[in-house]
Amino acid sequence: KQIIQVINPNTSLAMTETIGAAARAVAAENTEIIAVCPAQGVPSIEGHFDEAIAAIGVLEQIKAGREQGVSGHVIACFGDPGLLAARELAQGPVVGIAEAAMHMATLVATRFSIVTTLPRTLIIARHLLQQYGFEHHCAALHAIDLPVLALEDGSGKAQEKVRQRCIQSIREDGCGAIVLGCGGMADLAQELTRELGVPVIDGVTAAVKMVESLLALGLSTSKHGDLDYPIRKKLSGQFERLN
Numbered sequence: 398k399q400i401i402q403v404i405n406p407n408t409s410l411a412m413t414e415t416i417g418a419a420a421r422a423v424a425a426e427n428t429e430i431i432a433v434c435p436a437q438g439v440p441s442i443e444g445h446f447d448e449a450i451a452a453i454g455v456l457e458q459i460k461a462g463r464e465q466g467v468s469g470h471v472i473a474c475f476g477d478p479g480l481l482a483a484r485e486l487a488q489g490p491v492v493g494i495a496e497a498a499m500h501m502a503t504l505v506a507t508r509f510s511i512v513t514t515l516p517r518t519l520i521i522a523r524h525l526l527q528q529y530g531f532e533h534h535c536a537a538l539h540a541i542d543l544p545v546l547a548l549e550d551g552s553g554k555a556q557e558k559v560r561q562r563c564i565q566s567i568r569e570d571g572c573g574a575i576v577l578g579c580g581g582m583a584d585l586a587q588e589l590t591r592e593l594g595v596p597v598i599d600g601v602t603a604a605v606k607m608v609e610s611l612l613a614l615g616l617s618t619s620k621h622g623d624l625d626y627p628i629r630k631k632l633s634g635q636f637e638r639l640n
């Protein structure tokens with residue numbers, strides 16, 4: 398059995414459950430999924446400030462996962478917070494859900510649109526498109542203008558807004574696929590793909606399969622150069638636990 402640690406960088410237990418269930422639904426027979434979230438941090442990630450806080454929790458979970466002998470890691474927040482720092486710390490592969498979903502979308506469509514939560518997180522998705530080299534593949538970015546945790550309030554309101562936005566995007570954007578821009582939307586992709594007849598891609602499941610692929614190919618994070626383990630130094634105060 399190989400273990401893939403799926404990290405929800407926010408501290409919402411309900412969203413961690415949603416993410417873990419989506420990951421388990423696609424995991425291979427020989428893959429065990431461990432879904433975790435930081436004990437301390439931010440209940441939802443909706444901007445640069447939240448991301449900076451969440452990144453520390455991601456690093457703590459990466460360290461814990463390494464000590465538990467996990468084979469690979471997924472960062473299950475659409476901003477991929479702490480991704481490169483996590484790759485320095487990790488021995489195994491680390492894949493973020495934004496990069497995973499974007500990569501998968503480019504394999505099935507020439508253009509994809511992104512449907513995410515609050516408008517202020519759109520810039521984060523734009524920055525990732527630039528960083529990953531997918532700017533020219535993204536037709537449009539949309540926000541449902543609801544907070545991240547509206548996806549966990551049980552009303553179904555956020556889910557319906559995602560559905561409506563996907564329908565409008567398919568009609569208007571000239572995109573062949575949709576990328577869901579939040580870890581909390583992980584459970585919507587299969588149903589929306591069926592109903593809309595267009596690939597609607599969730600990054601949690603995409604990232605789990607990409608980590609499995611990397612492991613199957615014997616590929617781990619390169620330790621040659623800038624993703625080598627962090628330079629040893631004495632971390633102080635609350636950061637001692639990251640030593």
Ligand SMILES: NC(=O)NC1=NC(=O)NC1=O
Pocket residue numbers: 407440441442443473474475476513514515518545578579580581
């Ligand atoms: N764009 C987003 O909604 N990002 C996210 N914030 C979270 O707390 N989880 C996400 O995936």
